[in-house]
Amino acid sequence: EDQVTQSPEALRLQEGESSSLNCSYTVSGLRGLFWYRQDPGKGPEFLFTLYSAGEEKEKERLKATLTKKESFLHITAPKPEDSATYLCAVQAGGGSYIPTFGRGTSLIVHP
Amino acid sequence: DSGVTQTPKHLITATGQRVTLRCSPRSGDLSVYWYQQSLDQGLQFLIHYYNGEERAKGNILERFSAQQFPDLHSELNLSSLELGDSALYFCASSVAASATNEKLFFGSGTQLSVL
Numbered sequence: 040e041d042q043v044t045q046s047p048e049a050l051r052l053q054e055g056e057s058s059s060l061n062c063s064y065t066v067s068g069l070r071g072l073f074w075y076r077q078d079p080g081k082g083p084e085f086l087f088t089l090y091s092a093g094e095e096k097e098k099e100r101l102k103a104t105l106t107k108k109e110s111f112l113h114i115t116a117p118k119p120e121d122s123a124t125y126l127c128a129v130q131a132g133g134g135s136y137i138p139t140f141g142r143g144t145s146l147i148v149h150p
Numbered sequence: 151d152s153g154v155t156q157t158p159k160h161l162i163t164a165t166g167q168r169v170t171l172r173c174s175p176r177s178g179d180l181s182v183y184w185y186q187q188s189l190d191q192g193l194q195f196l197i198h199y200y201n202g203e204e205r206a207k208g209n210i211l212e213r214f215s216a217q218q219f220p221d222l223h224s225e226l227n228l229s230s231l232e233l234g235d236s237a238l239y240f241c242a243s244s245v246a247a248s249a250t251n252e253k254l255f256f257g258s259g260t261q262l263s264v265l
Binding site: 073075080081082083084085088126128135136137138139140141142143 | 152154183185192193194195198206208240242248253254255256257258259
C-alpha cells in the first residue's frame, strides 16, 4: 500500500527564517510526486510535479527536491503570505493512477 | 480561482438525512475526482468519473454514491448520514482520463456538518 508521511505536522517560522518540509514516501514505482498548497477554507492548489530522483523545481521562495525515498520543500526567506498547509501526494506506477496524499504540514510565518 | 465550482459551500444537517453535493469542473475538463478531508484522515480519495463513466473507486462508503452527467457536472450523494461523515468534501478536475502526471484543479469544497 502506498504511504506518504509528512513532517513536521506544524511549523512556525519568523519572517525570513528559511526551513524545509519533508515528505517521505513508500510506493511501488514512483510515477510522480506532487506538492500542493492549501489555504484555510480553500481547496489545494498545485505547486510542483517531480518525476525522478535528483530533480528540482523552483517557484519564487519555494524549491522542491526529490530523492528515491523522500522529497523536500525548501522555503527560503519566507513571508507571512507563505502561511498555508503544504500537501504532498505520490502517484504510483502500474494500474493505479490515483494520487495518495499526505496529511500535510501546517506552516505559519510570523511577521 | 481554479475554475472548479462546488455548491453549497456549507451544509448543516441531521443524522439519518441525505444530501447532495454538486461540482462543475473547469471548462474542457472531462475528469472529476471526489475527495473527503477530515482532521484525522487527511485527504482521502472517494471516486473518479471520466466523461460520464466511473473509472476508479477509493474508500467510498456504500451509503455514498456519485454520478457525472452529460454536461460533465458531478453530484455526490450522501445518505443515512452519521456524525462521522462531517468533513470537507472536495471535487477536483483534470483534462485526461487518468491523473497520470497531471495536476488536479480543486474546488473550494463543501463543509458538511452532521449534527
